[in-house]
Amino acid sequence: MGVKQVLRAMDAFPRAEEHLLQKTKSGAFVSIVGLVIMSTLFLHELSYYLNTITVHQMAVDLRRGETLPIHINMTFPSLPCDVLSVDAIDMSGKHEVDLDTNIWKLRLNSDGHITGTEYLSDLVEKEHKHDDHKDHHDDSDNKTHMQGFDQEAENLIKKVKQALAHGEGCRVYGVLDVQRVAGNFHISVHGLNIFVAQMIFGGTTHVNVSHIIHDLSFGPKYPGGHNPLDGTERILRGASGTFKYYIKIVPTEYRYLSKEVLPTNQFSVSEYFSPINEFDRTWPAVYFLYDLSPITVTIREERRNFLHFITRLCAVLGGTFALTGMLDKWMFRFLEAVMKKNSRSLVR
Template identity: 75%
Template sequence: MGQIKVYVRIGQFVYVYIFWSSGGPLSRAIPTKSFSILDRWRIFAASPYLLSRSPGFKMGLKLQSFRNFDAFPRAEEHLLQKTPSGAVVSIIGLIIMATLFVHELKYYLTTYTVHQMSVDVKRGETLPMHINMTFPSLPCEVLSVDAIDMSGKHEVDLHTNIWKLRLTREGHITGTEYLSDLVEKEHSADKHGDSNDHHEDPAKNKNEHGLGSDAETMIKNVKHAMENGEGCRVFGVLDVQRVAGNFHVSVHGLNIFVAQQIFDGAKNVNVSHVIHDLSFGPKYPGIHNPLDGTTRILHDTSGTFKYYIKIVPTEYRYLSQRVMPTNQFSVTEYFVPVRATDRSWPAVYFLYDLSPIIVTIKEERRSFLHFITRLCAVLGGTFALTGMLDRWMYKIIEAVTKSKTGSTLR
C-alpha cells in the first residue's frame, strides 16, 4: 500500500502528514530536533499543492496574518546600533518624563473648587464680625466701639467680646482693658451711616467719665499718654443681626467737653489705623479678605474713613461633606477730610450690607481616568519628541562624520 509523507513546520513542531492510497491523511506532531538533516530538507521539498490543502498550513497563514497587526516590530539584536547621542537624548527624555509624571500626580491629588449660587433663605441668625485693628496715635482711654443696625438701635450682645491693648510708641503691649462700655443709643434709621448723628447736641453725649475731678484726672492721663506716643489695639468679635448697619471706632464715647479739652478741636484727632484682620466668619482655604493688612496713616491732617462693605453669605463644603458657613465681602473706601465748620469728630466707619445671594463652594477631586489620559498624553508626547530628536542628531552627526571622512581622503 503506497504512502506520501508531507512535512509542515509550525513553530517548534513539525507536522507529518501521511497519505495512504486507501484513505485520508493521518497527522502527528513530532519535535523538530528528532529529524535528521534529510528529513528537514524534505519539509521544503514537499508538494505545494499538498501543503496548501493541509490544516497546519492554513493555521500558519492565519498566524502570519495576525502578526501583520504588530505595530512594534522587533529587529534582531545585531541590527540595532546604540550611540552616545542616543544615550544623552534618552536620559534627558527620562528626566523630562519623570518631572511631568510628578507634576501630573500632584495635579491629580490636589482638589479644585466649584462655585454655585442660590437665594439665601437663612433667618434669625447673627453675623459675627472679627475685628483686629491698631490705632498708633490714640490711647485706649479715648476709643470706643459702637455698632448700629438698620433699625437705628445699638445692639448689645451678651456674647460680644471686645478687648483693648495699650501699646507703647514702639508697639509693645503695656496693659489690657475690656470694653464693656457699649451703651445703647437710639438713632433714626436713615442716619445710621452718618458721622454727624452723635454730637449735634452736647446733652446727648455720653458722660461715662464724669465731670469734676474725675474728668480732670482722665484728661491729664490721656494727655500724658499722647505725649508718650501711646497707641491702642482693638480686637474681638461683634455679633449683630443679619441686617444692614455699621460699626465704628471713634472718640464718641467721650463727653464733648472732655474731648475738646483733650484734642483742642477735631482737626487734632488722628485716626490713623492698621487693619490686621477684618472678617465676617471663619476662614476657608483660598479666602481673601480685602482689608487684611490695610494701613492708613495721616500726616498733618485728619478726617473720617468710611469703608462700604458688601457681604456675600458663603458655604464651604469639604470633600468630607463637612459644611462651614461663613461670609465673603467686597469693599469700597472713602475718606472725608475734617473741616473747620464740622461739629463731628473723626472716626473709622465700617458700613455693611448683605447680599440676598449665597455662594456655595464645593471641593472636588479629579477622576482617575482624567489623570490617566493626561499622563498618557504628556509621556507619549515626550517619548515621541525624544525619538525625533534622536533621529535628527544621528543624521547630523552622520553627515558631519561623512564630510570629515571625505575631506581626509582628499
C-alpha cells in the same frame, strides 16, 4: 493556521534579532534627553492631578436668623484706650453703644508695646445706673452724686491728658456679633461726654484717628481667601477727619474635599475720607458701613478625574517617546551621510 500563528500575526511590536540591532552614541544621547523630558512631564502631571481645584457656584442666599460675626483687630497709635468706644447700629433699629461683648482694648506705649489690658466699659449701663440713682434718692443725694460724677470726669480728663502727653495708643480687637442686616459700626470718642471731650482735646480737629487695620473679616478665613483691608494703614499728618469704609459683604460657603462645610463671608470695599474743620459739630471717627449681597457663593474643592490623569500621562509620555525616536533616526541618518561623504573624499 494555528492559534499561536494568529496571535503572532497580531503582534504590533515585532522584535528584531539582537545581533541586528546597532547601538550608537547619538542614540544614547537622545535616550537620556528623552528620559529627562519624560520624567519632568510625569512629575508635572502627577502634581497637576494631586492638587485640588476650586469650583465657584452662585445661588440666592436663603440663610435666615443667623448673626454676622465681625472680627476686629485695629491699632490707634494716637488715641488712649480711655477715650475709644465701639458703637454699632443696624437697619433693624438695634443700637448698641460702646460694645463690650468679646471686645478688648490693649494699652500701648509710645513704642507700640502693650502696657495693659481691659474690657470696653458699657456706658449704656452706666447711664441707667445714674437714672436709677436719680429716681430713688433725694436732692441731697443727687448733689453728692453730681459732685462724684464731676470728680470722676476731672480724673478722667487728667488721666487722658497724661496719656496723650506720653504718646499712648490703643489696640482694639475682638468679635462683634450683629444682626444679619445692613448696618455700620464705628470706633471713635463718641462715648465721651461732649464737654469732657472738649476739655481733653480742645476741639474736633485735634482728635487724631490715625489707625492701622491688622485684621477685619466677617467670618473665619478659608483657603485662598483674602480680606482687602488687612494691613491697611492710614496715618494723619495734618488736620483730622472721618474715615468711611463702604463694604459689600458676599455670603460664602467653602466645601472641603472631606465634605466639611465652612460658612463665612468675603467682601469688597471702597474708602472715603472727609476732613473736619473747627466749625464742624461732628467728631472724627472711623466708620465701617456694610451691606449684604443677596447672592451666596459656594466654593467647592474637587480633585481631577483619575482616568483623565492616565489619558494625559499616556499622551505626554507616548508623544515624547515617539518624538525622541524620530530624532534618533534623523541624527543617525545625518551622521551616516556625513561619514560616507568623508570616506569617499579620503579614497579620492
